[in-house]
Amino acid sequence: MIGTSSNRQPLDWTSRLSIAATIADALAYMHDELQYDRIPHGNLKSSNILLNKNMEPSISEYGLMLDQGQDQKGGILANGALQEAQEDYKAIFKVDSYAFGVVLLELLTGRMVLTEGLDLATWVVAVVREEWTVEVFDKDLMQECINEERMVRLLRIAIKCVAKPPEARPSMRQVALAIGAMREEDERSLDVSDLSVTRSFAGL
Numbered sequence: 001m002i003g004t005s006s007n008r009q010p011l012d013w014t015s016r017l018s019i020a021a022t023i024a025d026a027l028a029y030m031h032d033e034l035q036y037d038r039i040p041h042g043n044l045k046s047s048n049i050l051l052n053k054n055m056e057p058s059i060s061e062y063g064l065m066l067d068q069g070q071d072q073k074g075g076i077l078a079n080g081a082l083q084e085a086q087e088d089y090k091a092i093f094k095v096d097s098y099a100f101g102v103v104l105l106e107l108l109t110g111r112m113v114l115t116e117g118l119d120l121a122t123w124v125v126a127v128v129r130e131e132w133t134v135e136v137f138d139k140d141l142m143q144e145c146i147n148e149e150r151m152v153r154l155l156r157i158a159i160k161c162v163a164k165p166p167e168a169r170p171s172m173r174q175v176a177l178a179i180g181a182m183r184e185e186d187e188r189s190l191d192v193s194d195l196s197v198t199r200s201f202a203g204l
Helices: 013-034 064-069 089-109 120-129 139-143 148-161 172-202
Strands: 049-051 057-059 075-077 081-083
Touching (some): 013 057, 013 172, 089 172
Antiparallel strands (some): 049 057, 075 081
């Protein structure tokens, strides 16, 4: 799982947001480049996202599911299933939108894809529907005392990505732009915070 591991400290908010933004940018780029070839990742999951020592992510196994499933009827799709999506390239790429949404939920909740016998996406949507949104977030993030509104914004993006109808999911380009804007806001707020601290010391 990306959010935590046995040999790493839990990731802070800035790191998780940066990882999400980088993955979204990479997928959006690949989708743009391969849209006419209709080649999605097809099997995106946290175990296919590798972090280097600087906690920068790289995506592995892009397009391998296409080779494995090319002789079967239907197109690639979500949660390991094959569906009748081959004729609609937009639906094919929305497979990755769904899978990315699940990765986002892992980053936000600190939970595995299956928890207590429930699918993570199903569990999160059910909790949010009951208006217990705060309950879904990783306790490490809550203890960090970050802006809760930002976490909710990222959660809403994730929930849109895991919508059941493929046509209801945003494209990875839309997702990348939304998360990129959040990262820029986050960086600006950090800069302002650092400037305030510098001024406070200067006034001593």
